[in-house]
Amino acid sequence: MHSPIKLWDFSGGIHPAENKQLSTSRPIQAAGIPGQLVLPLQQHIGEPAEPIVAVGDCVLKGQKIADVSHGMGVPVHAPTSGVIESIGDYPVPHPSGMADKCIVMKPDGKDQWCDRYPISDYRKLDRDEVLDIIHSAGISGMGGAGFPTYIKLKPRRDRKVDTLILNGAECEPYITADDMTMRERADEVVAGLKVMAWILRPERCVIGIEDNKPEAAAALREAIQGTQIEIAVIPTKYPSGGEKQLIRILTGMEVPSGGIPADIGVMCQNIGTAVAVARAVFEGSPLISRVVTVTGEAVKNPGNFDVLVGTPVDYLLEQAGLQADRASRLVLGGPMMGYTLTTTAVPVIKTTNCIIAASASELPAPPPEQPCIRCGQCAEVCPMELLPQQLFWHAKATEFEKAEHLNLFDCIECGACSYVCPSSIPLVQYYRYAKGEIRVQRAEQLKADRARERFEARQQRLEREQQEKELRRKERARAAAEAQAKKKAEAEKIAANGDAVDERAARSALVEQALARKKASTATSATTSNNASQTPDPQSQTVAPGRPAREEPDIETLEKQFAQAQSKLETMQTMLEDAKAQQADNVDKLERAVAKNHDRVKRAEAALADARKLQEDQRETQSETQSIK
């Protein structure tokens, strides 16, 4: 009656003992109202909800008691009517056994509903209005992580969902919550799926069911009569219910590494979520209960229960007839991916699908770990086509970079590798360890990078400030030089007018004076030599010992001064170069000093030049005098 749907296969996978018949023999039973309900404020991914009730408040069934004002998240509702007993930290279902903020309420037993607003024809509403209903009904994914459904149902505009998949594979052993829901509530499942399909408008809508659930498939076939929904019965193989594996089976496509199904136009929704959506729309009921499988050899009456969210696990186990002396291990979730509970005091939350109370023989402790013999069984069964043994080696050797290179983060921790390992190596544990270490390293790296960026930014800022300062200083120096030049020009103008006052004029005056003196003395000596013309040289030496002694040291001193000033300037300049290269603080000072020395050298040079000229003149005068003679 149905044309066979084309299916693909995913590589690897295992066939663990299903143990599903344990919990499918009886219909879903109501677990009843426990004496106390513990409602964690964070049962979903995102921001925790904030209480909007106070201790002592009376609340009605379905009344919102905690809401998310900002960020991603969904509200929490009272699962029954009663009184808020306390708000505080209580143990929550988590692998670490941690405590988190919860609202504790005491049911009054009346189970009195608040006002509800069912909608008969949601098609008349806006899509966003329906999404609002789903949001305020507190619905988050009931299969695993608990992602808020209203966000998932509103993918980005460029991520058009072509295929909407309802995941009824339920591949984990023991768990039958979805199976029983499909059998008994097929109409609600389909109704919820139709609402989601109306929101998303996909081209294809398909329910994937493993072939070990023929009753569920039959019930759904009945329910989808007259719709476009397809039913795909897929071969039983763990982990076919993994989102990525199911997408591969039903579409032949692969979710890109690091991406989400919407990237390839696919979306997966959970069976329980579909029912919750249907109830939110058609009954106006928020998500306050869910189907939980309670199974294992240590309970007398294994089966599926309709459980109020917040019901303590020990109450639920009691309902199923826990034989405390037989229970050796309590697993929340399935035997492949669930985690062990340290205490039964934790509540059932929106994502709790199964509780296994296993006897020691049922889930025995694995034998001691042996060395890896590289047999490759793990790689054979890996549904992600990884190299589990290599990842193990690298994780063990803390070669995280290599593990990451081998796509460690694509591991979905399905446990197939550990399941088949002949050396009973807890492989998944090694991967979790490696992932955790890498995340820590990344966080630290990020911190270090930020610190470095901050440091570099500061260095740059300091450098920039230094440069600006330099620029300002140069500007000032230039201005000063200009002012000086102006002043000098004025002075020269005045000097030209015969009112010489500047240095040079003074110097030339000095030189002229000296010249005059020399002229005078030459004249004297000439007279003397006239008197004793035979010996002019000794005469001049003897007669005027002071003058050459006074005059020649003049040039010598000037030369010496000039040389000194020049060498000093050179030293200063090299110092300045060094200082500039090292970006030292004293650059300014040095520059000033160099400028000063520069002036000094110039002055010395000028003085020297003048003195030389003077000497030259003298010689000329002398020779003139002699020639005159």
Next chain:
Amino acid sequence: MAFVQQSSPHAHNARPTSKVMLWVILASLPGLLVQTLFFGWGNLINVVWCIAIALASEAAILKLRSKPVAFFLRDNTAAVTGLLLGLSLPQFAPWWVSAVAVISAIVIAKQLYGGLGSNPFNPAMVGYALVLISFPVAMTTNWAEPALLWGKAPGFADTLAAIASGQQTAVDGWTMATPLDEYKHKIANHTAVEVLAHPTFGDGVAKGWEWVNAAFLAGGLLLIGLRIITWHIPVAFLAALAAMSLAFGSNADQYAPLSLHLLAGATMLGAFFIATDPVSAATSHQGKLIYGAGIGILVYLIRSWGNYPDAVAFSVLLMNFAVPFIDYYTPPRTYGHHKARRGLPGGGRS
């Protein structure tokens, strides 16, 4: 009440290493049986002797390394190493040759590298190659003449005495060159017809050897059926050997024919029981294909142009060297990735 605290998965259905090894031993029994039928008690005595030495030396070295002796002996891997050597050594190999082979396999090749799972080289083949190089005479002249059991076969006691005495003269009348050896050394001066007239070849491919190889093939198929080994290494090995033979050795007057390559010597034992040692083999499917093909090619090269008539030990060891290299370049393509990430982290490819 205190519940067991354990991380997932909580269910296990592993075939423990000890059982895997036990299956390997069981799968080799048809081959051992046929060996005994055609070549006398030699192999059986060797197998028992080698396993005993293997367990004893493993126990001794574990004790020296302060490891739990019983825990590791129970994994049956030492027994398999002993078994493989017992199956591949010449039937009349003196007791001390076997002992040297086994002790060097267990102590040097396996335990000194860190024990089970850490040895880069196939321990049994290290032992075999060592004695082959060290005792060439003992390793080439002690092969039993086929069909001894029905002819002038030495009885169990005589065989045991011959092996225990370690004297070459004690076994001279019962031994014969192996078919591969015979063909290799005669074909230079004879035609194929002349060479094949030698009784070692019998009426079929190689008297007795063809059945031994068939029995190991059967055992190997059982291991594949039980998913203890995958088909990749044996198929690649045999296909490469066949391809080489067809490509280069079609002239029977120059090179041994394909049938002899496949059904004489240690071909099937090597393909299904030795090359598939997971510890020293490549890991991914693609890697296994390359690894197996490499062995097949090397076997042909050494048999045809090398000094040794058979070449499984050297070929396996040579490819063991290449395993880290192969592994780096043959990771599988992971789900959600366009292609496999080859090479080293950071894109290092040289």
